[in-house]
Amino acid sequence: MDNANDANNAPEQDDPIKGVGCARKRKEDARFIQGKGNYVDDIKMPGMLFADMVRSPYAHARIKSINKEKALALPGVHAVLTADDLKPLNLHWMPTLAGDVQAVLADEKVHFQYQEVAVVVADNRYIAADAIELVEVEYEELPVLVDAHKAMDDDAPILREDLVGKMDGAHSKRVHDNHIFNWQAGDKDATDRVFEQAEVTVKQDMYYPRVHPSPLETCGCVASFDKVNEHLTVYITSQAPHVVRTVVSMLSGIPESKVRIVSPDIGGGFGNKVGVYPGYVVSIVASIVLGVPVKWVENRMEHLSTTAFARDYHMTGEIAADSDGRIKALRVNVLADHGAFDACADPSKFPAGLMHICTGSYDVPVAHLNVDGVYTNKAPGGVAYRCSFRVTEAVYVIERTMDVLAQKLGIDKAEIRRRNFIKAEQFPYQTALGWEIDSGDYHTALEKVLEACDYEGLRREQQEKREKGELMGIGLVTFTEIVGAGPTRNCDILGVGMFDSAEIRVHPTGSVIARMGTITQGQGHQTTYAQIIASELGIPSDEISIEEGDTDTAPYGLGTYGSRSTPVGGAATAVAARKIRAKAQKIAAHLLEVSEQDLEWDVDRFKVKGVPGQEKTMKEIAWAAYNDRPEGMEPGLEAVDYYDPPNFTYPFGTYLCVVDIDKYTGVTKVRRFYALDDCGTRINPMIIEGQIHGGLNEGFAVAMGQELPFDEQGNILGNTLMDYFIPTFVETPKWETDYTVTPSPHHPIGAKGVAESPHVGSIPTFTSAIVDAFSHLGTTHLDMPHNAFRLWQHIRELGLDKRTG
Amino acid sequence: MKVNMEKSFTLPGPAINAWTFLQQIEKVAACMPGAEITEAIDERNYKGKVKAKIGPATMAFNGDIVVEDIDPEAMSLRLIGKGQDSKGTSSAAMDLTARVIAVDESSCELQGNAEMTVTGKAASLGGRMLTQVADQILNQFGKNFENNVAAMGPDEAAAQQAKEELAQQPKELNGLALAWSVITGWFAGLFGGKKA
Structure with a gap:
C-alpha cells in the first residue's frame, strides 16, 4: 500500500466502530483460510x-x-x-x-x-x-460454422433450425438465419457527415478473443x-x-x-x-x-x-479528429459472436450490454455504435467477466483507437488524452451515446500517475533503448467504467427491475443482523456492508452480522455482478440504516424529553445541542425501542430498503505499464504497473487493495495468455489448464496502486464500486504497452493474447531478431 | 483438428508384390498398430476398430472403412476411415491415398498421403501432439507393411526375418514407447538432426 498513512486508510485499531474508511480485516477469511468454508x-x-x-x-x-x-x-x-x-x-x-x-x-x-x-x-x-x-x-x-465473419454468408450452414422463418428477433429484425440482432446507439448520419469532412481519421480492427472467467470453483x-x-x-x-x-x-x-x-x-464468480x-x-x-x-x-x-464464456467481439474503432488531435466523432462497429444460443447476461434492453459507454473519458461530440450478433457452433454465454456488461470491450476499443490516433498524429498518448478529457467542470456529463457520467476528475488522475512514474524519464529511456535495438513499451490507459446496474427505468432482467435491497434489524441489546439481495463471491460483503451500517448507526461493525444468498431469508435482489453491490446494494444498506437512525432520533428525543430538532448525531449517539452530557447512545436507544418508545410508535428497530438507483456510477482510473520484450524469445517482462483508481468514497481500503490486485491479475491473464480458440472442425482448444492461462505467483507482476477520491453525487455515501475497474482498465494497458514497444516500427495494434509465441512471430515478421555483427 | 501427412516407405521386392498386398485391406489394416478389421461387409466396405493407449487413457475407436478409387494402372487406392470412440467423447477420421511406385526389380516405394481429423477430447487433450503421434503411427505402419511385403519374397532370408519380426509386432499402440519416440523425434527436429 502506497498510501498507508493517509487519513482515508484508518487502521482497525484507530476506529472503535470500524466504519467506512477503516482497513477492517475481512470477516470471511477466518473460515476460508481454515478450510471451513461451505461450498x-x-x-x-x-x-x-x-x-x-x-x-x-x-x-x-x-x-x-x-x-x-x-x-x-x-x-x-x-x-x-x-x-x-x-x-x-x-x-x-x-x-x-x-x-x-x-x-x-x-x-x-x-x-x-x-x-x-x-x-x-x-x-x-x-x-x-x-x-x-x-x-x-x-x-x-x-458442416461447422466457427468464423463469425462467415456466419451471414449465403452459403453458411444454418445452425438454429428452431428459428428458421422467425425473423422477428428478441431485439431486432433478423436478416439471416444465423443473425441474432442488430443494435445501434447514437446518431449515424451526423457521425458519418463528420467523418466525411474530418481533417484526420483513423480506423483500427481488433479482435477481443473468447475467454472464460474460470473461477477457482x-x-x-x-x-x-x-x-x-x-x-x-x-x-x-x-x-x-x-x-x-x-x-x-x-x-x-x-x-x-x-x-x-x-x-x-x-469460490469466485466473475460473471460465469x-x-x-x-x-x-x-x-x-x-x-x-x-x-x-x-x-x-x-x-x-x-x-x-x-458454462458461460466472455467477450468474443470483433471490433472496429474509428475516430475523426482535427489536426490537433481533438476528437470530432467516434464510430464503432462490432460483430459479436454469441455461440449457438444467445445466452448473454445483459439487462434486457441492451443486447450489447453497456457497450455504448465506448466514448470513454473523452468529450466526443457525436458518435455511432453498431453491433450485430451472430450464431456460431460454439458454447453459449457472453457474460461480463469481471466487468459490467461489455464495458471491458468498450474501454478496449476506445483506448486502443485513441492510441492509434495519437500515433498517426505524432502526439504523445498522454497529451492526446489530456486534450480530449471531459473536464472536471463538465460533470454531470451527457455522452453522445446517451449516458450521464456522474462525476470525474480525469486530469488530476492522469497527472498524478505521470508524475509518480516519471513518464518523461520513461520516454527518454525508451528512446535510448530503441537506439540500441531493444524493445521497451509504455502503456497508458485512462478509462471510465459504468457500473451499478441499474436504474429500473432502463435496466431489467427477465422483466425484473435491477434494484437491490437491504433489510436491517437492530436487536434490543444493540447488535444487528442485516440481509441483502446481493451475494458475495469473494468481494467481502460481510466486512464492508457492516462498515456502512456501523458508520450510519454508530454500532461497532463487529456486532453486525451480514447474511446473503438464502432466498428464504434475504430480501429480493438482483445479485452481484457488474460491480453493482456497492452502488446498488450498498446504497440500499445506507438508506435502510438511515431509516433506522430517523426512528432512533425520535426515540432519543422521547427519552431526552426534547424535540427531534434539538438533537445532533455524533458517531454513535444523539446529543442535545449545547447541553453536554445530555445524550443517548444507539445501544440505549435500541433497548428503548423495545420497551420505552414514544406513544403511538410501533415497537422494534428495523428497516427495509429496495433501492432503485437514479443513475449508474462511473468509476475511473489511469493505468500505466512498462514492459521489456526480449526480441529473441518474445518473452515480456512487466517491469512496472501503476494503477490509480477513483471509486469515489472508499469503504475499506484494504479490501479495495485486494480487489485491485485480483482484478489486475485477471487482466494480466486475459491480456497475456487467456483464449479459447476453435479449429475449423469446431474443436474448442484451450479448454484445459494445460493451455488456459491462470497466472500464479510466479508469473504475476508487482502491482503499485494509488487513488483519488471523487465521490458519486447521487450515491448515498458517494461510493462507486471498484472490483472490476482493474480488470477493465488493465487489459488495454497491457496491449498499449506491447504495441508501444513496436510503435516506432509502424505497428498500430496487436491482438491478444500477447504470449511469447505470438510476439515472437511479430518480431520475426519485423525482422528484429537477426543477430548482427 | 486436422493434419495432413505425406509419407513414403521404400519396400523390398517388385512393385507387384506391394500392390497385391495393398489390396488386402484386412492385412493392411493389421499393419496399423492397434487396428483390426472386425467385419468385412463386402469388398469395399469394412468395419474396424483402433485401440490406442496413451498414458492412463485407453481409447477404442469403432468405425467404418470404405475403399475407393482402386486404380490397378496407377497401383493406387483410397481408404476412408471414420470412427467414434466407444466412450462417445472423441471421433477420428482418416482419408488416405496410397500408391505403389516401381523403383527397380528389387525395390519399390509406397507413397501415402493422409488427412487425419480428430474431434472431441482427443483434440482437446492430444491435439498438440497429433502430428507427432500420427507420424510415429505411420512409421510403425510402414515398418509392418515393409515386413509383410518382404515376407512375400523373393529374398528368402529377408522373408524369414520379416516373418519373425511380424510375429513380435505389438498388438496395440503402446503409449509409453510412443511417447518416447515422439519426444526423441521432437528433440531430433529441434536440433536439426535426423528424425528418429
Whole structure:
C-alpha cells in the first residue's frame, strides 16, 4: 500500500466502530483460510445421488439415436435422461436471459462441442462417470460454422433450425438465419457527415478473443425436492439466487414461495455464475422425478467448454479528429459472436450490454455504435467477466483507437488524452451515446500517475533503448467504467427491475443482523456492508452480522455482478440504516424529553445541542425501542430498503505499464504497473487493495495468455489448464496502486464500486504497452493474447531478431 | 483438428508384390498398430476398430472403412476411415491415398498421403501432439507393411526375418514407447538432426 498513512486508510485499531474508511480485516477469511468454508460441493444430504453429462464430441451434428440400455444396466445407475424425457415436461428447452432459448439437453441436434446430450444419475460420481461412457449416441456430422465473419454468408450452414422463418428477433429484425440482432446507439448520419469532412481519421480492427472467467470453483448445484411438502431447495453457485428462484418457479410451475435457493460460499464468480445452466435444470428435474437430492458439479474441462464464456467481439474503432488531435466523432462497429444460443447476461434492453459507454473519458461530440450478433457452433454465454456488461470491450476499443490516433498524429498518448478529457467542470456529463457520467476528475488522475512514474524519464529511456535495438513499451490507459446496474427505468432482467435491497434489524441489546439481495463471491460483503451500517448507526461493525444468498431469508435482489453491490446494494444498506437512525432520533428525543430538532448525531449517539452530557447512545436507544418508545410508535428497530438507483456510477482510473520484450524469445517482462483508481468514497481500503490486485491479475491473464480458440472442425482448444492461462505467483507482476477520491453525487455515501475497474482498465494497458514497444516500427495494434509465441512471430515478421555483427 | 501427412516407405521386392498386398485391406489394416478389421461387409466396405493407449487413457475407436478409387494402372487406392470412440467423447477420421511406385526389380516405394481429423477430447487433450503421434503411427505402419511385403519374397532370408519380426509386432499402440519416440523425434527436429 502506497498510501498507508493517509487519513482515508484508518487502521482497525484507530476506529472503535470500524466504519467506512477503516482497513477492517475481512470477516470471511477466518473460515476460508481454515478450510471451513461451505461450498456447494461440501453439501452432503442423505440419499444424495450424482448427475453427470454425456456430451457431444461434435460441434454440429444431428443425433440419429441414443441408446441408454448399457448405462441403465450398470449397478448404481438410477436414470438416464435425454431431451425426449424432458419433452413431456416442456423442459427440453429453456429461456435464456437474452430473450432466446437454449437446449437443456440436445434436441435432435447438437450445436456446439461438449453440448449436453444426456444426463446420467447414479449413486456416486464414479459410477456416473463410468455410466456416461456407456450411453451410445449415434451422430451424423453437419458442416461447422466457427468464423463469425462467415456466419451471414449465403452459403453458411444454418445452425438454429428452431428459428428458421422467425425473423422477428428478441431485439431486432433478423436478416439471416444465423443473425441474432442488430443494435445501434447514437446518431449515424451526423457521425458519418463528420467523418466525411474530418481533417484526420483513423480506423483500427481488433479482435477481443473468447475467454472464460474460470473461477477457482466450477459451477454446481444440489437440488432437493421434498415430495411431502412439495418444497424445492437448491444449493447453487449463483451470483443471482433470487433471479434463479424466479426462473426455477417459472420453468417448473412450483410457486416461488415453495422454492428456496441458497448460494452458500462461492469460490469466485466473475460473471460465469450469473446464468442458469442445463446442469441445474436436469438436477432439479432428476430430484423431482426421483424424490431424492441430486448433486451436479462440473469438472474444469466442462467448465471451460460449456458454462458461460466472455467477450468474443470483433471490433472496429474509428475516430475523426482535427489536426490537433481533438476528437470530432467516434464510430464503432462490432460483430459479436454469441455461440449457438444467445445466452448473454445483459439487462434486457441492451443486447450489447453497456457497450455504448465506448466514448470513454473523452468529450466526443457525436458518435455511432453498431453491433450485430451472430450464431456460431460454439458454447453459449457472453457474460461480463469481471466487468459490467461489455464495458471491458468498450474501454478496449476506445483506448486502443485513441492510441492509434495519437500515433498517426505524432502526439504523445498522454497529451492526446489530456486534450480530449471531459473536464472536471463538465460533470454531470451527457455522452453522445446517451449516458450521464456522474462525476470525474480525469486530469488530476492522469497527472498524478505521470508524475509518480516519471513518464518523461520513461520516454527518454525508451528512446535510448530503441537506439540500441531493444524493445521497451509504455502503456497508458485512462478509462471510465459504468457500473451499478441499474436504474429500473432502463435496466431489467427477465422483466425484473435491477434494484437491490437491504433489510436491517437492530436487536434490543444493540447488535444487528442485516440481509441483502446481493451475494458475495469473494468481494467481502460481510466486512464492508457492516462498515456502512456501523458508520450510519454508530454500532461497532463487529456486532453486525451480514447474511446473503438464502432466498428464504434475504430480501429480493438482483445479485452481484457488474460491480453493482456497492452502488446498488450498498446504497440500499445506507438508506435502510438511515431509516433506522430517523426512528432512533425520535426515540432519543422521547427519552431526552426534547424535540427531534434539538438533537445532533455524533458517531454513535444523539446529543442535545449545547447541553453536554445530555445524550443517548444507539445501544440505549435500541433497548428503548423495545420497551420505552414514544406513544403511538410501533415497537422494534428495523428497516427495509429496495433501492432503485437514479443513475449508474462511473468509476475511473489511469493505468500505466512498462514492459521489456526480449526480441529473441518474445518473452515480456512487466517491469512496472501503476494503477490509480477513483471509486469515489472508499469503504475499506484494504479490501479495495485486494480487489485491485485480483482484478489486475485477471487482466494480466486475459491480456497475456487467456483464449479459447476453435479449429475449423469446431474443436474448442484451450479448454484445459494445460493451455488456459491462470497466472500464479510466479508469473504475476508487482502491482503499485494509488487513488483519488471523487465521490458519486447521487450515491448515498458517494461510493462507486471498484472490483472490476482493474480488470477493465488493465487489459488495454497491457496491449498499449506491447504495441508501444513496436510503435516506432509502424505497428498500430496487436491482438491478444500477447504470449511469447505470438510476439515472437511479430518480431520475426519485423525482422528484429537477426543477430548482427 | 486436422493434419495432413505425406509419407513414403521404400519396400523390398517388385512393385507387384506391394500392390497385391495393398489390396488386402484386412492385412493392411493389421499393419496399423492397434487396428483390426472386425467385419468385412463386402469388398469395399469394412468395419474396424483402433485401440490406442496413451498414458492412463485407453481409447477404442469403432468405425467404418470404405475403399475407393482402386486404380490397378496407377497401383493406387483410397481408404476412408471414420470412427467414434466407444466412450462417445472423441471421433477420428482418416482419408488416405496410397500408391505403389516401381523403383527397380528389387525395390519399390509406397507413397501415402493422409488427412487425419480428430474431434472431441482427443483434440482437446492430444491435439498438440497429433502430428507427432500420427507420424510415429505411420512409421510403425510402414515398418509392418515393409515386413509383410518382404515376407512375400523373393529374398528368402529377408522373408524369414520379416516373418519373425511380424510375429513380435505389438498388438496395440503402446503409449509409453510412443511417447518416447515422439519426444526423441521432437528433440531430433529441434536440433536439426535426423528424425528418429
